[in-house]
Amino acid sequence: MPCIVEILSVGNELLLGNTVNTNASWIAARVTSLGAAVSRITTVPDNLKEISHAIRESLRRKPDFLITTGGIGPTFDDMTLKAVARALKVPLRVDRIALAMVREHYARRFPNRRISLTQPRLKMARIPARAKPVRNPVGTAPAVRVTVKETQVFCLPGVPKEAKAIFRESASKAILAKTGGMIFAEKWLRVQGIMESSLAPIIDQIMAKWPKVYIKSHPRGVEAGGRPHIDLHFSTRAQNSEGAERAVLGASRDLARQIRNVGARISLKA
Amino acid sequence: MPCIVEILSVGNELLLGNTVNTNASWIAARVTSLGAAVSRITTVPDNLKEISHAIRESLRRKPDFLITTGGIGPTFDDMTLKAVARALKVPLRVDRIALAMVREHYARRFPNRRISLTQPRLKMARIPARAKPVRNPVGTAPAVRVTVKETQVFCLPGVPKEAKAIFRESASKAILAKTGGMIFAEKWLRVQGIMESSLAPIIDQIMAKWPKVYIKSHPRGVEAGGRPHIDLHFSTRAQNSEGAERAVLGASRDLARQIRNVGARISLKA
CATH class of the missing domain: 3.30.70.600 (Ribosomal protein S10)
Structure with a gap:
């Protein structure tokens, strides 16, 4: 029985056909090379109900991992974390460590400017209760990790460079630990x-x-x-x-x- | 309320990460330009249970159209039509018109050779009862069209050139008729x-x-x-x-x- 991974891609641009879903195929190839198997890729729009439904459906199939991409940035239509919270029936709350990550990112990027923590910036540190923020080595919004029964959920950003860097640094290790060298x-x-x-x-x-x-x-x-x-x-x-x-x-x-x-x-x- | 389209992509190669799902983004772009909206793209492996589950799930969401790609060729792992039959609880049967299409394709391609109708070739004419074969202007396997309550289902091949040609010739017209010039x-x-x-x-x-x-x-x-x-x-x-x-x-x-x-x-x- 191989380690089973599902991918959930979030973003209107994928459904308009503007953007080819290269994130999903990149992650699928990495997952395969780690000895695990991708069992399903689902793409949904930037719509709270659609995203949370898709998360619930995926969790019901009990994959070992669910990896989402997209929808964790500062704009109003970035609603993956809200959808995770809804699917898990937990509140969203500003996470202390996530907030430190966001602050540190701006301090590093603009060393000579004071960047105020506006609502959109605070939003990137607001994650589902029970979830842990995951370091984003190349962008602002931290990724998120949460375990739901037998499934480890990783929420990655949609920007390919960020998704790849975080996958390499965190998700890939968790998958490898599970496949045990398959x-x-x-x-x-x-x-x-x-x-x-x-x-x-x-x-x-x-x-x-x-x-x-x-x-x-x-x-x-x-x-x-x-x-x-x-x-x-x-x-x-x-x-x-x-x-x-x-x-x-x-x-x-x-x-x-x-x-x-x-x-x-x-x-x-x- | 726009005309809603779902896309179901079938194929292990998409889940191994070998192949980027350009069929889905091409169809999504065409659907968008026809004034309809793609609400979900799902990718599943060449697995009868997974495909038929995904079809049933999609039909439950009642989209106006469900367009599948892949899994309608002659090899054993082409099982989309079997999965449609299972989801619809109807038998598969050799369709007279589909069989004529397959015969004609071989006659055209090999005018000087007698191509016998082996099981794998016959398989391409075996479609769900209630379904209609749809002309494939560039390949062997006919596409398939079947209406399930409010949803029109089109099953296209996975080979991009064939999928595109059939989409242009049949599915696009059905979608345009439904959007009414949106x-x-x-x-x-x-x-x-x-x-x-x-x-x-x-x-x-x-x-x-x-x-x-x-x-x-x-x-x-x-x-x-x-x-x-x-x-x-x-x-x-x-x-x-x-x-x-x-x-x-x-x-x-x-x-x-x-x-x-x-x-x-x-x-x-x-």
């Missing part, structure tokens, strides 16, 4: 001269032989103006790297052999 | 020399004056190695383009005036 291994194989529908029964056969290896076919090429081909992705998780590598390599070699037998070409070596 | 208008403003926390109360004030205009601030610049600035996005929906344009223009001019008053700079004209 290893993810993957391999790509490129195939030409066979249709996906002809490849399907071959994949079934190899997956029956290597039940822990997941094989997914991605038809490509025509799209990008190139020659049609299929990229095959082999992946597995195991307790040690030799076991994981052996499985993906074995499965990809077996599949490559079968493919050559039916006269198709392999252009990335198994 | 117009989306937007405008960007770039601001320098002011912190987001200082901008927050100004945005509140302008949104109070222009209640139909949504203003979102995006702190940028430092990230990309450039000078720090904030991009402001103004958007609205209205029954006619003059009304929509007037609102975003009015709000952005009012905001620009206030910003100049506090000594900050505007680098994209209001």
